[in-house]
Amino acid sequence: MEKFDLLIIGSGPAGTGAAFRARSLGLTVCVVEKSETGGACLNRGCIPTKTLLHGAGLLREAREGERYGFTAGDIRFDFSKLIEWKNTVVSTLRQNQSAALVKAGVVMVSGIARVESPGKVLVHPDAEGGGEKILEAAAILIAAGTVPALLPIPGHDLPGVYTSDAFLEGDGLFPKRLAIIGGGVIGVEFAAAYSSFGSEVTIVEALPSILANMDREIGQTLALQLKKRGVGIYTGAHIDRIEGSGGTLALALTKSGGAGVDSITAPADAVLMAAGRKPDAVSLFAAGSAPQFTPKGFIRHDENMMSTIPGIYVAGDISGGVQLAHAAAAEGEYAASCIAAALKGGKKDPGGDRVIPSCVYTTPEIACAGITVAEAAERSIPAAAGKGVFGANGRAFLENQERGFIKLVFHAETRALIGAQFFCNRATEIIPWAVQCIGDGTTLEQIERTVFPHPSYCETIAQAVNDAVTRGGLKNNPVRGNGA
Numbered sequence: 281m282e283k284f285d286l287l288i289i290g291s292g293p294a295g296t297g298a299a300f301r302a303r304s305l306g307l308t309v310c311v312v313e314k315s316e317t318g319g320a321c322l323n324r325g326c327i328p329t330k331t332l333l334h335g336a337g338l339l340r341e342a343r344e345g346e347r348y349g350f351t352a353g354d355i356r357f358d359f360s361k362l363i364e365w366k367n368t369v370v371s372t373l374r375q376n377q378s379a380a381l382v383k384a385g386v387v388m389v390s391g392i393a394r395v396e397s398p399g400k401v402l403v404h405p406d407a408e409g410g411g412e413k414i415l416e417a418a419a420i421l422i423a424a425g426t427v428p429a430l431l432p433i434p435g436h437d438l439p440g441v442y443t444s445d446a447f448l449e450g451d452g453l454f455p456k457r458l459a460i461i462g463g464g465v466i467g468v469e470f471a472a473a474y475s476s477f478g479s480e481v482t483i484v485e486a487l488p489s490i491l492a493n494m495d496r497e498i499g500q501t502l503a504l505q506l507k508k509r510g511v512g513i514y515t516g517a518h519i520d521r522i523e524g525s526g527g528t529l530a531l532a533l534t535k536s537g538g539a540g541v542d543s544i545t546a547p548a549d550a551v552l553m554a555a556g557r558k559p560d561a562v563s564l565f566a567a568g569s570a571p572q573f574t575p576k577g578f579i580r581h582d583e584n585m586m587s588t589i590p591g592i593y594v595a596g597d598i599s600g601g602v603q604l605a606h607a608a609a610a611e612g613e614y615a616a617s618c619i620a621a622a623l624k625g626g627k628k629d630p631g632g633d634r635v636i637p638s639c640v641y642t643t644p645e646i647a648c649a650g651i652t653v654a655e656a657a658e659r660s661i662p663a664a665a666g667k668g669v670f671g672a673n674g675r676a677f678l679e680n681q682e683r684g685f686i687k688l689v690f691h692a693e694t695r696a697l698i699g700a701q702f703f704c705n706r707a708t709e710i711i712p713w714a715v716q717c718i719g720d721g722t723t724l725e726q727i728e729r730t731v732f733p734h735p736s737y738c739e740t741i742a743q744a745v746n747d748a749v750t751r752g753g754l755k756n757n758p759v760r761g762n763g764a
């Protein structure tokens with residue numbers, strides 16, 4: 281019987297992050313994966329959506345090329361070619377990821393894992409066969425991710441209603457009319473891509489705005505821009521049912537407005553249910569061997585990522601934290617360090633309170649870190665904000681960026697940066713600057729000393745800092761300008 285220091289269930293960002301870190305700390309590691317290496321992120325999430333969005337952006341730019349003096353004639357779009365490229369990207373990255381794991385000395389096992397007891401995992405053969413076997417390990421890490429959630433709306437099981445998985449796997453889907461349930465990150469990214477491809481897109485969101493968990497102006501500005509591109513958006517809307525006959529679907533919804541309640545029908549050829557993801561933790565444990573779950577079904581854990589059963593740890597989406605690939609990877613690495621410290625002694629990594637950026641890959645991009653000024657008010661944190669807009673930003677203007685802004689939130693007393701919201705091209709590449717400043721407690725005065733390159737999107741950071749001083753109430757600081 282094989283025995284490892286650490287057995288990881290799941291090869292998504294949490295599992296692979298943990299595997300690499302554990303190997304670097306000298307543990308023997310086995311990863312069991314029931315599907316493809318890379319998890320939701322690589323196969324049905326981050327990478328395929330960003331490939332489609334990149335294609336959508338190029339298509340839009342090509343159509344707007346006349347501004348720059350080139351005419352590409354009759355631009356035609358072949359969705360199947362883009363899908364071919366998406367599949368090449370995914371399979372190449374998957375192979376590279378598998379090779380890197382093997383090279384690092386990780387033993388990869390294919391099959392469905394179930395925890396029998398602490399230290400013992402039963403692996404069932406997967407679809408490709410292979411014998412059932414028991415693997416043993418000193419510690420087990422559950423990094424099994426989540427599955428798409430289907431809202432129990434009448435009609436949710438009609439043919440033509442899909443989760444994001446169906447849109448991203450294999451040959452994908454290209455409906456003429458697409459209705460999206462959910463105006464969160466996944467919903468708006470699909471809306472941005474498919475509206476550029478030429479689908480008629482409608483988003484239906486129950487909350488008062490799209491991207492409702494971000495700074496209010498972000499949702500408002502993105503809604504304006506999507507509407508300009510022809511996307512229909514119903515917010516504060518309740519879906520009564522999904523109707524369907526003869527391959528045509530419709531969302532029957534009600535929306536409260538000034539004049540009462542409106543009944544609206546949104547026709548569609550396909551409905552994307554983008555209503556979040558949920559854990560499926562029960563199936564990971566033999567009867568009687570499961571640790572405690574939260575009311576929403578995530579696995580409870582302590583500050584060392586250990587579940588309520590000693591020796592069984594958890595990381596990534598299934599731990600109930602923020603559902604993002606980089607958060608999962610960071611959590612996996614941290615969990616591996618906690619496990620190594622428990623098994624071999626030594627110190628665990630400094631962990632839990634890292635600043636996690638949130639990104640949306642629309643055009644322009646959106647990237648946020650830390651808190652908004654509204655969250656600061658809710659939590660009674662004294663804060664002052666500054667905003668920079670892109671009207672006078674040379675790079676944004678020459679690249680024809682639509683309306684965008686940068687907001688910075690400072691602690692009014694310590695003057696440290698505590699939040700940043702970027703709505704501009706390349707926001708996802710600039711946000712690590714804010715992540716580091718927030719993590720390090722960098723003050724307004726220290727940021728003021730930064731010289732930003734010209735022309736660049738990040739120059740507008742300086743404008744936001746200046747605004748925090750002149751309009752945001754951070755004036756009259758005796759140390760201002762000292763670089764203190």
Ligand SMILES: Cc1cc2nc3c(=O)[nH]c(=O)nc-3n(C[C@H](O)[C@H](O)[C@H](O)COP(=O)(O)OP(=O)(O)OC[C@H]3O[C@@H](n4cnc5c(N)ncnc54)[C@H](O)[C@@H]3O)c2cc1C
Binds near residue numbers: 290312321326444607
């Ligand atoms: C459409 C979409 C777009 C997204 N875009 C982004 C983005 O741009 N940026 C971002 O940061 N995040 C994005 N996410 C979220 C991101 O994909 C997840 O947060 C991330 O994949 C979570 O990583 P994980 O390792 O916890 O789980 P997963 O990536 O879900 O991996 C879990 C793995 O465990 C395996 N597994 C489960 N049960 C078993 C078992 N019993 N035995 C063996 N193996 C098992 C699964 O097959 C899977 O491979 C997106 C998600 C979706 C759906």
